[in-house]
Amino acid sequence: MSKIRFLLPLVLLACLVWFLGAGLKLDPKEVPSPLIGRPAPDFQLTQLDNAQTVVSRADMVGQVWILNVWASWCAACREEHPVLLRFAARTPVVIMGLDYKDERAAGQRWLRNFGNPYRASLFDEDGRVGIDWGVYGVPETFVIDKEGIVRFKHIGPLTDEVIQTRLEPLIRSLNG
Amino acid sequence: MAKWILMLCLAWWGSSGTWAKEAIPAAENPALEAQMMQIAKELRCLVCQNQTIAESHAALAIDLRQQVREQLLAGKTSDQIYTYMTARYGDFVLYRPPLKSSTYLLWLGPIVLMVLGLMALLLVLHRRSKLPDNAFDADDADISSST
Numbered sequence: 218m219s220k221i222r223f224l225l226p227l228v229l230l231a232c233l234v235w236f237l238g239a240g241l242k243l244d245p246k247e248v249p250s251p252l253i254g255r256p257a258p259d260f261q262l263t264q265l266d267n268a269q270t271v272v273s274r275a276d277m278v279g280q281v282w283i284l285n286v287w288a289s290w291c292a293a294c295r296e297e298h299p300v301l302l303r304f305a306a307r308t309p310v311v312i313m314g315l316d317y318k319d320e321r322a323a324g325q326r327w328l329r330n331f332g333n334p335y336r337a338s339l340f341d342e343d344g345r346v347g348i349d350w351g352v353y354g355v356p357e358t359f360v361i362d363k364e365g366i367v368r369f370k371h372i373g374p375l376t377d378e379v380i381q382t383r384l385e386p387l388i389r390s391l392n393g
Numbered sequence: 394m395a396k397w398i399l400m401l402c403l404a405w406w407g408s409s410g411t412w413a414k415e416a417i418p419a420a421e422n423p424a425l426e427a428q429m430m431q432i433a434k435e436l437r438c439l440v441c442q443n444q445t446i447a448e449s450h451a452a453l454a455i456d457l458r459q460q461v462r463e464q465l466l467a468g469k470t471s472d473q474i475y476t477y478m479t480a481r482y483g484d485f486v487l488y489r490p491p492l493k494s495s496t497y498l499l500w501l502g503p504i505v506l507m508v509l510g511l512m513a514l515l516l517v518l519h520r521r522s523k524l525p526d527n528a529f530d531a532d533d534a535d536i537s538s539s540t
Contacts, residue, residue, distance in 0.1 A: 245442060248439060249483055251483040344453075348453075350481070353440055
């Protein structure tokens with residue numbers, strides 16, 4: 218009994234330290250998406266560079282693809298852009314852009330100036346499709362499998378590390 | 394000096410008045426707006442996480458208020474609107490997360506902690522009540538005389 222008396226505060230301290238340590242690793246800005254494991258939300262949007270061409274969810278089914286949400290007004294997207302360009306140059310996976318709450322001319326100019334890693338960018342002028350996808354902080358990146366199920370979401374700028382440790386292994390397993 | 398204070402007060406009063414005016418949403422239908430705000434007060438703004446969608450000025454909060462407005466006009470109930478929001482942003486958008494297996498600790502944790510604390514207190518008091526008198530220090534003379 219007297220031994221437990223000495224150990225008890227130590228055990229309590231260890232518990233507290235564990236909770237505080239776990240708390241440090243949590244990022245409250247990263248809200249887990251309820252979309253993971255669920256069918257990708259439907260959309261029908263025109264392409265950024267061609268207001269006549271409409272792309273819908275059905276057009277994408279049958280292949281693994283990436284949806285990257287960006288905007289010309291988004292500073293973090295500038296930071297992410299070179300990473301995305303490098304990734305697009307080496308991956309066979311289709312990367313689609315979602316130009317979120319932007320002006321068509323501004324979005325087009327942005328891609329001309331900084332390079333275009335996307336097969337095509339969907340133009341979401343009023344942000345409706347963004348809301349359906351649960352977008353709240355640009356940039357965001359989704360991986361969608363062949364059946365149209367959302368498998369992964371990354372909030373904030375992609376880094377080489379995230380691409381190598383999360384995206385690429387996932388894409389390999391989805392394609393395998 | 395008094396004049397200055399008066400002018401400052403007037404300036405403050407005037408400016409706070411204009412703020413209040415800007416905060417009033419320009420809606421044609423005050424009943425709808427009130428209903429919308431009631432729902433928006435229960436929803437967390439994803440961008441500025443310690444604000445509700447009702448009080449946030451973030452672009453997303455403005456968009457979501459518009460969504461609530463449109464869905465109310467389309468005859469949706471508040472429960473249907475909460476379902477719409479959680480389908481997109483998860484339980485995180487709700488200021489009152491639902492009671493389910495993943496939130497038991499959140500809801501019941503404080504009660505459990507309080508019960509444990511009360512039990513510990515009762516245990517200590519019970520033990521002390523059984524101790525003989527000579528287990529306690531005598532009252533300090535200073536303290537007893539001062540009270």
